Amino acid sequence: MFKKWTKGIALCCTAALLGTLAVGCGGSAPTGGEKKAAENQTQTSGDYIQTIKNRGYLIAGVKNDVPLFGQLKSGADKPEGFEVDIMKELAKKLFGDESKVKLEKVESQTRIPMLQNGQIDIVAGTTTITEERKKQIDFSDVYFKAGQSLLVKKGSPIKSVTDLKGKTVSTVRGSTSAKNIREKAPDAKVDEYATYTEAFQALKLGRSDAMTTDNSILMGFANEDPNFELVGGLFTEEPYGFGFQKGHPEWVNYVNDFLKELKANGKYDELYKKWFKEDPPK
Structure with a gap:
């Protein structure tokens, strides 16, 4: 009887210990602030490209109120525009499927905080590259020159x-x-x-x-x-660049290579003509 009782106690202790280890290692999903902190930690460490691929889709910040670049028209469920199409092409490069992108609405005053908080992977929001902004986020090469x-x-x-x-x-x-x-x-x-x-x-x-x-x-x-x-x-002069949370140079380089490919294979020119009805400036 004593052996059975001690054996039961040992099993209970082992189960409790394993449960504690499971929680400590992320075995149970965190909630609230813990969940957000865990997500941000994942996004600020390791290979960011792999983080995106493991998630299964790209999160891109785009404008919803800028005709030709990113606009959500009345009755539509998704925005459309030049920058939206480029984000779809980026999803295609990452996953082989342009639909693997979640388009998050950004505004001029929210786009940088949303990057810094890890809410989006990249911002394509008619964002001018400036020295002041470079202190807050990283930028891709110029993809559009405006004024x-x-x-x-x-x-x-x-x-x-x-x-x-x-x-x-x-x-x-x-x-x-x-x-x-x-x-x-x-x-x-x-x-x-x-x-x-x-x-x-x-x-x-x-x-x-x-x-x-x-x-x-x-x-x-x-x-x-x-x-x-x-x-x-x-x-x-207003040179536009895609924005990134600081600390992920491999992700910035990946997008810069993607932009070069897009221009080399003619897709950039095709999208530019689609939206602006003229050839891009050389």
């Missing part, structure tokens, strides 16, 4: 940044455009909005006299509404 310009209603007396004295300009919060326009037109009133759609709506409703951001973005709004036109030429 800041002005969008106005046709017939407007505004023809350049020099005409903005005393005028109201709408732009997007968290973008380089707001900083640039304050430097180029210090006597203008600058209103910042959360999204490009809101900034354009302010222009349409007469709450602003002009909208400013990259010409490539403004071009999309002008294409949607022929009552508006671009003026003022380009008064900045």
Whole structure:
């Protein structure tokens, strides 16, 4: 009887010990803050490309309010645009299947924090490469060259940044455009909005006299509404790069090689013509 009792105690202790080890090694799924911490730890260590492959899909941050680049149209369930298509091509390279990408909505003020928090693997959100941003995230090679310009209603007396004295300009919060326009037109009133759609709506409703951001973005709004036109030429250079959480040079190199392949095999030109109706600048 004593032997049976001690044998039972030993089995219970062994089971308890194994259960403790299983929890310590990740045998049970963490919840809440522990789960988020575990996910972030996975994303900041080891081979990041393998982390993505083990997950089974790419998480890409894209805009939902920028015509031609990333726009979620009324009635659609997924955004579409030049950057969205490039992310699909990246998923195809990683998994052999362009559908293996989860498109997460980002805005100008959220895209960098979402990268830093490990919520997305890469951001394709019309993000200009700047020295200040390089301190926060890593960038790919340039994949699109834009420049800041002005969008106005046709017939407007505004023809350049020099005409903005005393005028109201709408732009997007968290973008380089707001900083640039304050430097180029210090006597203008600058209103910042959360999204490009809101900034354009302010222009349409007469709450602003002009909208400013990259010409490539403004071009999309002008294409949607022929009552508006671009003026003022380009008064900045805005090279776009894909953004990455810091600490994953192998992932950055992988995407740079992917971009080179995309240009070499003609797919980049094909996508550029599809969205911008012209050949890419050489």
